[in-house]
Amino acid sequence: MNIDIKGINLVPRRQTYAHIARRFGEDRPASRYEEATYDVQATANFHYRPLYQPEFEIFDPRRTKIAMSDWYKFRDPRQYYYATYNMARAAQYQVADRNFAAVEDRGMIDAIAPAWRAKIAAYLIPLRHYEWGANMNAQLVADWGFGTQITSAAAFSGADRLGLAQFISRIGLLFDGGTGEALTQGREQWLGAPQWQGLRQAVEDSFVLTDWFETFVAQNLALDGVIHPLVFERFDRAGMAEGTAGLSMLTAFARDWFADHSRWVDATIKTAADESPDNAKLLSAWAGSWIKRAEAAALPLAKHVLGDAGYGDVEAAVGELRRRGRALGLSL
């Protein structure tokens, strides 16, 4: 008996959502990233205004002086939406987890010279408070920002900062054998040690900025752009002579994260700067003043860890950051 099975070609009536097709100008398949970000945020028919800020709508482009003809030009080069973000971070977490296991297994923390161990406790553990502050700023951008492309990516970056803080805490617990003493001391350092007060004040001042794009520039370009390369690259490298190969394995996640994060930060700033000379001027002013603050905050920290040689490291890091900013269209 012959069974004749006919194939039917089912063509979808629509390739993507109507609002995405309108944006493309044609009905063609959209990627998950595009569908997760384009025009998701409401722009009209809001209910009540925020009670604490009745001059603005819930989503309001006027909350920043940056002006964009289209707030959906901020394509994230990493194209993170929920799935790809989690897959990327899960892969990074697995690598970091294995590194922690390897370091614990070989007792590599004990191999660090005792004087340098104290230094690490002083320069690394208090940074978990800095990362908590960065989370606060990231969530502010997610809250007050306009356009799902930026706010979604900002929320992810906030989660990243908590992850970084957790890893730093984990390093601290490795140092104190799980008692939590290192974390308590780290908090005391953050609150009282002279080398941290500049940075702490800068972070706390960033909390009260009213323009969320300035918060974005202050945190992601200026503060991170000085502190992360200083702590995780330069201090880390300086410790190699003191037997910190194990620590370098534990902080590898921070270096990988910073490279990944910077791709998004650079693309966002460049897009805003390219939009208009007014934007570029505004961004340059913010970047200029916050990089100066980051530099001032970093100097006592670098001196504490590396002595006078630390000043040269800060200068180099700041110079590198200004070069990076100029490549994005800022005058620095």
Next chain:
Amino acid sequence: MTRSVSITLQNTDDARAIVAAILADNPGAAATQFPSMTKIDCQQRLVVKRDSVAQRLGRDWDPQELQLSLITLSGNIDEDDDQFVLAWH
């Protein structure tokens, strides 16, 4: 007479970027849609470039990931870390 090479990929999210990269990097390439797959034909030679796909995906991409979306192909293969080439020798 030059023979044509072809590659057929599933219509997955990642393969969309591969198809876009192939069409951009190979001037003679033409794509034909079939149920749940895309067939790309090209005269003589077709190259899938690692950088081209990675830039469209927004992440690092290993040419071996092509195998996850590949249905079939036609041509002699030459592959290294940066590209996957289909051509008739």
